Amino acid sequence: MKAARWYKAKDIRVEDVPEPAVAPGRVKIKVAWTGICGSDLHEYVAGPIFVPVGAPHPLSHEQAPIIMGHEFSGTVTEIGAGVTRVAPGDRVVVEPILACGHCAACRSGKYNLCDSLGFHGLSGGGGGFATCTVVDERMVHRMPEGLSFEQGALVEPAAVAVHAVRLSSLKVGGTAAVFGAGPIGLLIVEALRAAGAAAIHVVELSAQRRAKAAELGATSVIDPSQEDAVARLRELTGGGVDVAYEVTGVPAVLRQCIDSTHFEGETVIVSIWEKDASFQPNTVVLKERVVKGIIAYRDIFPAVMQLMTRGYFSADRLVTKRIRLDDIVEEGFEALVREKQHIKILVESPA
Template identity: 80%
Template sequence: MKAARWHKARDIRIEDVPTPVPGPGQVKIKVKWTGICGSDLHEYVAGPIFVPVDKPHAVSHEVAPIVMGHEFSGEVAEVGEGVTKVKPGDRVVVEPILSCGKCSACQHGKYNLCEDLGFHGLSGGGGGFSAYTVVGERWTHKMPDGLSFEQGALVEPAAVALHAVRLSSLKAGGTAAVFGAGPIGLLVIEALRVAGATSIYVVELSEQRGAKAKELGATAVIDPSKENAAARIKELSGGGVDVAFEVTGVPAVLQQCIDATRYEGETVIVSIWEKEASFQPNTVVLKEKTLKGIIAYRDIFPAVMDLMVQGYFSAERLVTKRIALDDIVAEGFETLVKEKTQIKILVEAPA
């Protein structure tokens, strides 16, 4: 079958690979649509980050080159021995977690904090940028009848956003800032609306992404190239927001997030980083502020799909381009590198 495989930074190739066969407890999925994630883009530009290169991943037991793609939906094509959760023909999304199931975090149900955390489509084991892929039964989730396959491809990134807001200290009626209105940042705006934020201030350079942020519920959009974003947020919010979400991965932005929060405010770091970032600790210490990191999600996919049925996280609003797998480099990754006007690009799986 045809698949897009990561070999090294700036080197993703469309290649023929063996069609996977499900073993006991596994599900073979005919992929329909897969989103290009910010994490995929990081691997393309500056990887490896999650891609195993020096030694096989502890869970997938694979090493690069690996099939990419972890935001995807599809139809169950075949099930292995013992599978009872889904059957052929079911429409599903995949929670693309690779976890050991044995470490302390896994034993306490916090599998996204696994010591050997990886992702299907980033750390080996197959991926959504292919015709078929095989995953463990546990990681499949049936889609409600009202959701399209394209909508299903947004469940994974929406789960990141909802998890970030759930784990933050924001309470209904609180205020928030979102630094970065890329796909995850825009989804965080919607998750904040779900959580009852009364004011959401967005910091974004792209005029098009800023306009989309307003469409999705931002109270105000600030262009940091034209004014001091943190100072403007403090002015608009009367002293700073309750919670700021860092969704850019740009080192200089971390301090801006901290500065935009009030006393006892919280900064939630959502991004995956290519470089180190620094901040002045006194800006945290003297106002008893908090920094919190989040990674991926856990036990949240069903809630995301329920919200989608209600109209949140809409593909019609967020998907800006649809491409074929053969065009994934030129029309996908390179487009995202060059054009900050794009929001979410979906890749259609080969027949």
């Protein structure tokens, strides 16, 4: 079968690989559509970050070259012995978290905090940029009627956004700032709308992304190259927002997030970082503020799909390009590096 494999930064190859075989407790899926994620782009531009190199991942037992793609939907074609949750023909999305099942975090149900955390499509063991793939039964979720496969490919990134808002202290009627309106930032805007935020302020350099944020529910958009975003947010909210979401990974922005919250306000760090980010701890201490991080999601895929059936996180508004697997480097990764107007590029799996 065909698959896109990561060899090293700037070296992703579409090539023929052996088709994976189903095994007991496992499910084989013919992939339909797979999204290119910001973390895929990081691996392409500056990896390895999550891709195991030099030693195999403890759960997938594989190392580079690995098949990429962790945001995908498809159809079950075969099930292994003992599988009961799905049957051949079912339309599904895959929750791509690899977790050990026995560390302290896993034992308390917080599998996204597993000591050996990995992702199907980043950490080895197969992925969505392929004709088909095989995953554990627990990773598979049946799609509700009426959701398209393209919509299904957006469940994974939308789950990050819903998890970020759900783990934050935001309450209905509260105020929020989102720093960075890339794909995840935009999905957070929608998750905030679903959560009943009274005001959603978006800080973003790109005019196209600010316009999209406004379309998706931002109540105001701020261009930080034109004005002091922190001063503006304080003015708009009479002293600061309840919760700021950091979705840029740019060190100087973390400080701005903290400063834009009111006393006892909260900053939620959603980005994955390439380098250190500093802030003066007194900005947290003297206002009894909170700074917390979130990673991925847990126990939320079915709820995200329910929100999608109600019109949230619509593929029609978020997908800016659809390409074939053969074109993934030029029309996918290189296009995302080159053209800032893209939100989500979806890759159609070959037959």
